[in-house]
Every structure is written in C-alpha cells, then in structure tokens.
Ligand code: FAD
C-alpha cells in the first residue's frame with residue numbers, strides 16, 4: 265500500500281482544517297470518514313421537495329471573534345449577514361432570549377431601566393455568588409435570580425441534559441449571556457453569518473486539494489479496511505477526531521454523551537413560526553426547540569412561499585450506537601477524562617483533536633482555531 269504522509273480520522277471542521285493545512289504544506293493526506301459524507305456535524309443538504317437547506321445534525325450558526333479563524337473561513341466561503349436571534353415559549357407566552365431587559369420587563373410586567381433591573385436581579389440572585397458558583401444551577405440562579413431561572417432555564421435544561429442542574433458544570437450556562445439592554449443578539453462575537461452556498465459547499469472546498477484523498481464509509485476501527493487502527497498506529501502520523509473513549513476501547517469507562525433526535529416535517533405553509541428557532545422552556549412540551557430552516561436564509565428568493573421545513577429537536581442520553589453530540593461532563597466523566605488524557609499522552613504518533621477526540625464542547629470556530637494551532641505547534645514540524 266502506498267501510505268499517506270498523514271492520516272486524518274474524521275472529516276469535521278477539525279479534521280478538514282488539519283488536512284487542508286497539511287496538504288498546502290505539501291503532505292499527502294488521507295482522510296477517512298465513517299459516514300457517507302464529509303463535514304461532520306456541520307453537514308447540510310437541501311430538503312428534496314423544497315430545496316430548503318437543512319442542517320442534518322442540528323442547526324449550525326457560525327460566529328467568531330477570532331480574526332485568524334474568520335480570515336481562514338473566508339478563504340472557502342462568503343458569509344451572509346445573518347444575525348442569530350432566539351425566542352422562547354413559556355406558559356403560552358413568547359419571550360426574547362438571551363435574557364435581556366425585554367425578557368425581564370415582560371416577565372415581571374414592569375418597565376425597569378437598566379439600573380433598576382440590575383438592582384432587582386441582584387436582590388433575587390443573592391442566594392449564590394456567580395464567581396464561586398460550582399454548578400449550572402448555582403450559576404444560573406446567581407446570574408438571573410430564582411424566578412427567571414425556574415421559568416427559562418430549569419425546565420429547558422432538564423429536558424436537554426436529563427441530569428440534575430446541580431451536577432452540571434457552571435460553564436454550560438456561562439455561554440448564555442444576560443443583558444441589561446434590549447439587545448437580543450444571541451452571540452456577542454465580532455463576526456457572524458451563514459455560508460452563502462451552504463455548509464457542505466464550504467466543507468467540500470476545504471477538502472478539494474490534489475494532495476487530499478477522502479475515503480467515505482470507512483471506519484478507523486474496521487479491520488477489513490487497510491487504514492485501520494491496528495494496522496497504522498505507530499506506522500504513520502495520525503490525527504484522530506472520533507470519540508476518545510472508543511479509541512481506547514472504553515478502558516477507563518464510558519464517557520457520557522447527550523444525543524439528539526430530529527423530527528423533520530414539510531408543512532404546507534409559507535411561514536410556520538416567523539423565526540428560525542423557537543425554544544420551549546416548559547416540561548409539558550417534550551421537545552426543546554423547533555427550527556424552521558427557511559428563516560436562516562431570507563436572501564434565498566428561490567425558496568417556495570407555500571411550503572416550509574421544520575425540525576423538532578429532542579434531547580436524551582446517548583446509548584451505544586447513537587451519535588454522541590454533547591459531552592455531559594459529570595464528576596465521574598471528569599475523573600475518567602483524566603485517565604484518558606494519560607492514555608493519549610502515551611499514544612505516540614497520534615494527536616487527539618476536535619469535539620469528540622478531546623471530550624469538550626467546541627463551536628465550529630473553536631474547532632477550526634484549535635486545528636490551526638495543532639497544525640502549527642504540534643504537527644507541522646514533526647511531519648516535515
Ligand atoms: P465532528 O464535526 O463531530 O466531526 C468528527 C467526524 O469524525 C465525524 O464526521 C464522524 O463521523 C467522524 N468519525 C468518528 N469516529 C470515526 C471513526 N471511527 N472512523 C472514521 N470517522 C469517524 N458549532 C457552532 O459554531 N455553532 C453552532 O450553532 C453549532 N451547533 C451545533 C449543534 C449541534 C447539535 C452539534 C452536535 C454541534 C454544533 N456545533 C456548532 C459544533 C460543530 O458541529 C463543529 O463542527 C464541531 O464541534 C467540531 O467539529 P469536529 O471536527 O471536532 O467534530
């Protein structure tokens with residue numbers, strides 16, 4: 265077999281960024297991908313009867329304040345001026361997210377100024393200190409006070425994580441900003457937008473290099489394919505972006521993941537909910553949110569005006585065989601992760617990267633940024 269200079273396992277943003285950088289530096293790279301398409305969880309495709317672009321593994325919004333990542337992404341795609349905004353339904357009423365002055369005033373039926381809203385929340389939030397909060401519950405209550413926490417966070421988080429909020433890390437909720445203005449932009453980043461021709465076109469352009477060979481439907485652990493783990497570890501440099509615990513055959517115990525179920529429907533109406541994402545805060549609605557994909561691309565005039573695609577999202581613990589989407593990160597997981605980190609250090613010639621390979625929450629820009637630094641700091645010299 266004519267073996268490549270570098271093997272990349274997984275074609276998500278982490279794997280493709282490494283592959284692209286290595287190929288540009290003159291290395292011959294093979295990317296193997298278990299699925300029948302490239303792109304990892306950012307993959308999207310048109311719903312066949314409407315042409316509306318649907319993100320197959322959940323809605324993906326690109327945003328970053330990292331100039332290097334923004335410049336890099338713009339080499340492969342232009343971005344629309346899309347700005348993400350989310351609403352939530354609670355007790356039959358729609359509120360704006362993230363929690364902002366509009367949410368606070370609507371919830372308390374009041375007309376607080378920024379200063380009086382701060383005073384109110386400080387009073388309601390005195391139960392815990394945000395700086396020392398240990399869990400998602402403590403942090404949530406410390407940031408917004410018990411009443412808003414119970415209305416907008418407790419039920420949604422219970423549906424999303426099926427783990428008591430007192431056992432979830434505070435960091436999960438730190439991603440959600442709280443604002444004392446009426447600004448309801450979901451993200452705080454400098455740059456935001458959606459790829460003009462869709463995610464798949466962007467991802468395919470990253471892989472489109474004469475030095476890159478992509479093998480789809482190819483599992484690293486399948487010993488009937490030549491570039492399998494047993495055959496190649498120690499023989500050539502490898503970047504592995506699949507699940508960390510699976511690599512080590514669950515030696516330190518399984519790491520827990522959350523998976524999502526998506527229920528897609530084409531409806532005979534031009535507009536179902538008037539916005540891309542509606543969250544459902546209450547426990548009596550079994551799904552966490554509904555995505556209506558046409559609203560991600562208002563500029564696409566060719567979308568039909570009499571049909572729309574919606575996707576209801578349900579969250580649950582992943583069983584074996586389910587797609588692992590989000591690390592749950594309980595105290596047990598964190599202990600096991602330490603054991604896996606020791607194992608990765610002893611695994612010479614293999615770099616573990618990406619959301620699954622490092623068992624951490626990574627947005628797309630973080631995966632790209634981490635891959636650029638991994639290439640620069642760890643791989644470039646060692647593969648030359
Ligand atoms: P992945 O995209 O998961 O790619 C890993 C690849 O490895 C997969 O294609 C997988 O099939 C492959 N693989 C695994 N095991 C094997 C094996 N044994 N052999 C061969 N191939 C294998 N990011 C944002 O910036 N904004 C968002 O709004 C956003 N929303 C998200 C919503 C959901 C539901 C999810 C799950 C993620 C979201 N992300 C979002 C993150 C986004 O998916 C990034 O692409 C991801 O975090 C980083 O990519 P990655 O390469 O690390 O992993």
Ligand code: UDP
Nearest residue numbers: 352416417418420421424436437439440543
């Ligand atoms: N969250 C919530 N209510 C909401 C939105 C978010 O309680 O309406 C909490 C929930 O715990 C979630 C976290 O905030 O896991 C992060 O939200 P985000 O929208 O970033 O979740 P993701 O898009 O990653 O699923």
